[in-house]
Amino acid sequence: MAYVAVKGGEKAISNAHKWLAEERRGDPAVTELEVAQLREQLSLAVDRVMGEGSCYDRDLAALAVKQARGDLPEAVFLVRAYRTTLPRFGASEPLDTVNMAVRRRVSAAFKDIPGGQVLGPTFDYTHRLLDFALAADGVLPPQAVLAEEPQAYPMPTIGSVFAHEDLLESDERTEDAPEPFDLTREPMSFPAGRDQRLQALARGDEGFLLSLAYSSQRGWGNTHPLCGEIRMGTVAVEFVPEELGFAIEVGDIIVTECQMLGGSKSSAETPPQYMRGYGLVFGHSERKAMSMAIVDRALRDNAAASGQVAPVQDEEFVLYHSDNVEASGFVQHLKLPHYVDFQADLQSIRRLRREFFQRQALKEAAE
Amino acid sequence: MSVQTGSNNAPERYYNYAYLDEQTKRMIRRAILKALAIPGYQVPFGSREMPVPYGWGTGGIQLTAAIVGPDDVYKCIDQGADDTTNAVSIRQFFAKVADVETTEDTSEATIIQSRHRVPEKPLKAGQVMVLQVPQPEPLRFLEPRETETRAMHAYEEYGLQYVALYERVARVGRINAGAGHPVMVEERYLMSPSPIPAFDNPKLGFSEAIYLLGAGREKRIYAVPPYTRVRSLDFEDHPFAVQTWDENCALCGADDAYLDEVVLDDQGAKMYVCSDSHHCAERREAGHVGPMAGHQLAQAEKEPAQ
Numbered sequence: 001m002a003y004v005a006v007k008g009g010e011k012a013i014s015n016a017h018k019w020l021a022e023e024r025r026g027d028p029a030v031t032e033l034e035v036a037q038l039r040e041q042l043s044l045a046v047d048r049v050m051g052e053g054s055c056y057d058r059d060l061a062a063l064a065v066k067q068a069r070g071d072l073p074e075a076v077f078l079v080r081a082y083r084t085t086l087p088r089f090g091a092s093e094p095l096d097t098v099n100m101a102v103r104r105r106v107s108a109a110f111k112d113i114p115g116g117q118v119l120g121p122t123f124d125y126t127h128r129l130l131d132f133a134l135a136a137d138g139v140l141p142p143q144a145v146l147a148e149e150p151q152a153y154p155m156p157t158i159g160s161v162f163a164h165e166d167l168l169e170s171d172e173r174t175e176d177a178p179e180p181f182d183l184t185r186e187p188m189s190f191p192a193g194r195d196q197r198l199q200a201l202a203r204g205d206e207g208f209l210l211s212l213a214y215s216s217q218r219g220w221g222n223t224h225p226l227c228g229e230i231r232m233g234t235v236a237v238e239f240v241p242e243e244l245g246f247a248i249e250v251g252d253i254i255v256t257e258c259q260m261l262g263g264s265k266s267s268a269e270t271p272p273q274y275m276r277g278y279g280l281v282f283g284h285s286e287r288k289a290m291s292m293a294i295v296d297r298a299l300r301d302n303a304a305a306s307g308q309v310a311p312v313q314d315e316e317f318v319l320y321h322s323d324n325v326e327a328s329g330f331v332q333h334l335k336l337p338h339y340v341d342f343q344a345d346l347q348s349i350r351r352l353r354r355e356f357f358q359r360q361a362l363k364e365a366a367e
Numbered sequence: 368m369s370v371q372t373g374s375n376n377a378p379e380r381y382y383n384y385a386y387l388d389e390q391t392k393r394m395i396r397r398a399i400l401k402a403l404a405i406p407g408y409q410v411p412f413g414s415r416e417m418p419v420p421y422g423w424g425t426g427g428i429q430l431t432a433a434i435v436g437p438d439d440v441y442k443c444i445d446q447g448a449d450d451t452t453n454a455v456s457i458r459q460f461f462a463k464v465a466d467v468e469t470t471e472d473t474s475e476a477t478i479i480q481s482r483h484r485v486p487e488k489p490l491k492a493g494q495v496m497v498l499q500v501p502q503p504e505p506l507r508f509l510e511p512r513e514t515e516t517r518a519m520h521a522y523e524e525y526g527l528q529y530v531a532l533y534e535r536v537a538r539v540g541r542i543n544a545g546a547g548h549p550v551m552v553e554e555r556y557l558m559s560p561s562p563i564p565a566f567d568n569p570k571l572g573f574s575e576a577i578y579l580l581g582a583g584r585e586k587r588i589y590a591v592p593p594y595t596r597v598r599s600l601d602f603e604d605h606p607f608a609v610q611t612w613d614e615n616c617a618l619c620g621a622d623d624a625y626l627d628e629v630v631l632d633d634q635g636a637k638m639y640v641c642s643d644s645h646h647c648a649e650r651r652e653a654g655h656v657g658p659m660a661g662h663q664l665a666q667a668e669k670e671p672a673q
Contacts, residue, residue, distance in 0.1 A: 010455055077420065084416040085382060187411040187586035190514045316512050326421045326584050333422030333501070336453055339627055340446045340483045340642055341546030344564045346628065347610055348545055355540070 024069045038062040047254075047283025048072055052324065053079030054184070054203050056253050056282050073205070073324045080325050084184065091180055093238040093247050094173060095280075097231065097257050098154045104284075105155060105231040109261065113161055113229070115152040120232065122286075158228040158259050168228075168261065168274045192315055194296075201295055202281060204322030206288045212312045213294035221310030223262040223297045225277065232256040232284050256281050260293035263301075275300060385432040385465040391415055395433035395588070399579060402590035407552030408520070409503050414586040424457055425583025427480045427499035431461060434495060434579075435478060441467045442476035447484035447625065447642035454482070471645045483546070485567040487624050487646040490576035492593065498561045500582040503589060505549040505559040525557050532600060542601050544568070544608065551598045552591060565599065566609040566625045572597035614639040617659035619650035629664065640664060 025032065039046055039062035049061040053076045061079055068074035104120025107113045133139055162168035181196040183203070188196070201209060216223055234254050238247040260277035277297025279289035298312040311317050321327060383389065391413075398412040417425040435441065443458040445451035449471040457480065461467050470476050473486040480497040490496055506516045509527050519525070528549060535543055542548075544565035552558045560568055561580055571578055571591050578591040591597060601607035615622045617629075617638040624646060626639040638659055641647035651665065 009450055010459065013452060013456060013459075077416075080416040081418045085386075085388070087388070184415075185413045187413060189411070316514065320513070325416065329421030329423060329425075330501070330584055331422075332420065336423065336482070337446050337451055338483070338562075340564055340625070341562045343626070343628055343642075344545040344566075344610055348539075348543055352539060 024067070033066055035059060035062045035066055038065050044284060045070070045072060045075075047281075047285055048206060048288070049075045049079055051282040051285060051288065052076040052203055052205065053083065055079050055083040073328050077325045077328070088185075090239065090241075091182075092250070093240065095235050095237065095255065097235055097255070097280075098157055100155055100231060100233040100235045100255075100257075101153065102151045102155045102231055102233040103254075104233070105151075105229065106227075107158055107229040108227040109158065109229070110161070113158065114156040118151055121284075155231065158261075162274070166271075166273065169276060171276065171278075188319060190316060192319055194300075197299060197315065197319060198278065198280070198292075198296060200319045200322060201279075201292045204292070205324035205327070206285065206291070208322050208324070208327075209291040209295055210287060212298075212318060213291035215310065216294055216298050216312045221298050221301075221313040223260075223277065223294060223301070225260045225262045225294050225297060227290065228259040228261040228276075230256065230258045230286055230289065232286070254283055256283065256285055256289040258286070258289040258293040260290065260297055262294070262297040382464060385435050385461070386418075387415065387429065387432045392433045395429055398588045399430070399433065399590065402579070402588050403577070403592045405556070406591055406595050407550075407556030407558040407589060409587040409589045411586055412588050414583045417583065419456070419460070421584035422501060423453060424480070424482060424499040426581030426585075426588070427482070427497045427583075428457060428460070428581075429583055430497045430579050430581040430588065431478055431480050432465070435461065435465050435467055437466055439465075439467050439477045440475050441465075441469050441478050441480070442471060442473065443469070443480045444484060444486070444644075445482045446627070447481075447486070447646075448644040450644060471648075473643075473645055483562050483564075484625070484642060485563055485570045487641075487643045489570075490574055492575040494576040496574075496576050496578045498563070498578065498580045500559065500561040500580050500585075500587075503559055503580065503582040503585050503587040505547075505557050520556060523555065528557060528600065532602070536602065536605050542605050542607055544599065544601075548607070549600050551600060553596050554598070557600075558589065558591075558597075560597075564610055564625060565607070568597070568599045568607075569609065571595075612639060615657060616641045616647060616650075617657045618662060618665050619647045619655045619660075620657035621647065621650060621655070638662070638664075 039058050042062070042065060045065050046058055046061045049064055049072060050056050050058065052073075053061065053064070055061070060082065061075070064075035064078040065072070067078060102115075102118055104122060105115065105118040107117065159168055159171060181193055181199065183196060183199045188200070192200070215221070217225070232254070234252045236249045237251050237253055239250045240247045256279075258279035260279070261274045262277050264272045264274050275297060277293040277295070277300070279291070279293035279296065281288045281292065295312055295318060298310075299315050299318060301313055385392070387395070394413055398410045402408065402410045414425065414429060417428055419425060419428065431441070441458065441461050442449070443454045443461070445454035448454065449458075458469050462469050473479065473488045474491070476494065478495050478497060479486065479490075480499070482499040485496065504513070504516050506519060506528060509531055510516050510519065519527070532542060546564045547559055547562040548565045548568055550558050550560050550568060550571065560571055573594050573596070574591070575593055577593060580589050582588075599607040610625065612626050614626065616624060616626060618640050621641055625642045627642045629638045629640055631637055641650075651660070
């Protein structure tokens with residue numbers, strides 16, 4: 001009976017959870033996945049969960065992927081709900097991505113740039129043909145040939161290429177910069193500072209940002225983006241403990257960084273100059289880093305003030321709707337019973353229908 | 368209805384008492400105090416990710432977590448009923464992480480968390496009613512931008528809301544308050560009462576109890592302190608009206624309670640029963656009988672929710 005079905009006691013919940021656990025495990029005759037296997041062999045899923053979960057921990061993210069049966073937004077949610085309970089002991093020093101041990105680095109702006117083009121481990125230029133050999137067990141892939149000399153370290157940035165002509169806006173650090181906005185401790189506020197925006201985008205859903213960036217390319221708030229550079233590799237995280245007063249390295253993380261050059265700005269007072277869009281994500285995700293950089297650049301136009309706004313240029317629209325934990329929860333809360341408010345609505349529509357037919361009857365009687 | 372004691376999970380407690388860390392609770396309590404000081408004003412707060420999804424009561428859960436103590440008695444309902452799945456899940460959560468006594472008895476509870484309903488029994492001084500709120504902004508469907516709606520509240524600029532009400536009167540001939548009908552608090556702030564039916568709106572005004580409203584995803588807390596004027600929006604010539612039914616509760620015969628419509632088959636047969644499951648059970652125990660008393664639905668509700 002429908003009414004009883006929506007009312008469920010403890011027993012129903014506990015049985016549902018058991019069934020879910022069975023489904024997660026799948027056929028017991030097939031070997032169970034180890035978290036380490038996920039961490040090593042589904043590393044890009046792990047990267048996405050770390051990024052949108054805003055918690056850099058490969059093992060935890062792999063565990064979340066396993067527990068969520070490969071549902072990545074669900075895994076992101078698991079990681080978020082865990083990381084929010086962790087104590088916070090401060091903000092790290094800004095990452096110095098010039099001093100990145102680069103695995104991959106390409107620029108679309110110039111044929112060659114200082115430091116060179118480094119293709120690295122990329123899907124680009126692979127033919128997307130299913131590799132049936134992978135379905136067979138135990139075949140080790142052939143080893144890639146090591147370069148004869150290490151990559152440039154530090155690796156100059158696209159900014160340094162433009163620096164002597166001042167063609168690109170500077171990204172110099174300000175010494176007295178305030179503590180960065182922390183979206184996990186404060187509610188969204190508008191107008192959003194760039195720190196708040198970049199944090200929201202870094203945590204934002206990859207698919208949502210991808211579509212927004214794509215819409216911009218198709219003319220809905222075009223920023224004429226050019227991929228100045230994209231790099232992926234290992235950087236050190238530095239932290240200044242109060243007790244010491246100087247920076248110490250607390251670990252290495254892999255990040256993907258994208259510098260998108262987009263649309264020049266000029267005014268009566270300032271010479272024309274390229275503006276930047278910036279993307280930075282945990283792990284290896286060029287799709288996300290590039291999308292983020294395009295959306296960041298689009299939001300810098302302050303288009304809302306001019307009244308001509310495409311979705312990608314509207315910061316309330318973008319920042320309020322980019323979080324997939326919020327979005328997924330709210331869309332799916334529609335599964336919860338709504339029969340109290342639906343009853344109110346039903347009363348109203350029945351009454352309106354009654355009145356409609358009364359009017360019809362009167363009209364017919366008059367004719 | 369008997370009081371049930373939450374299972375003590377002390378040996379396996381991996382989280383702080385009532386789940387949230389003390390800093391977070393302090394931050395939420397500050398927001399609550401501000402909300403009580405400015406009735407109806409939406410206070411932004413640093414809402415946390417909770418172990419249940421956004422939209423499933425994270426605002427209410429954070430409010431409860433910030434105010435609950437070991438001496439409290441906690442009741443949790445959804446759609447008025449103690450045994451709806453999400454209410455059971457949230458009640459279990461607090462029984463586990465806060466070792467709190469739980470109850471279905473409205474008068475016994477010190478904290479009542481609810482989604483979409485206010486219990487039928489009038490609340491008393493000393494009780495806190497915690498309402499889960501999906502969308503705290505009453506003007507949101509008239510103006511999607513938060514920057515705009517905040518300014519509208521600041522300037523008490525509610526003309527748009529009255530125009531919308533007028534348009535409804537023009538179209539359907541009446542105010543037609545359904546669920547989540549906006550209220551004016553102390554003639555200053557326009558407030559969403561959360562999606563409770565208009566039937567429950569009058570309970571918010573001049574109540575002995577404290578009403579706390581929490582929206583986790585939207586990161587807002589607001590409140591109605593005891594003995595506060597709360598006016599459901601209407602016009603003199605088109606007054607606010609609550610839902611009424613031609614039928615009485617099929618189980619307990621109540622003629623003054625909010626009723627759920629229960630579909631019995633696909634031939635149009637249906638029955639109406641109290642949405643407030645404890646109210647209905649209490650009336651039945653007191654000997655009140657409805658036209659379908661003894662229906663299996665009454666049995667189904669006897670399954671202990673805890």
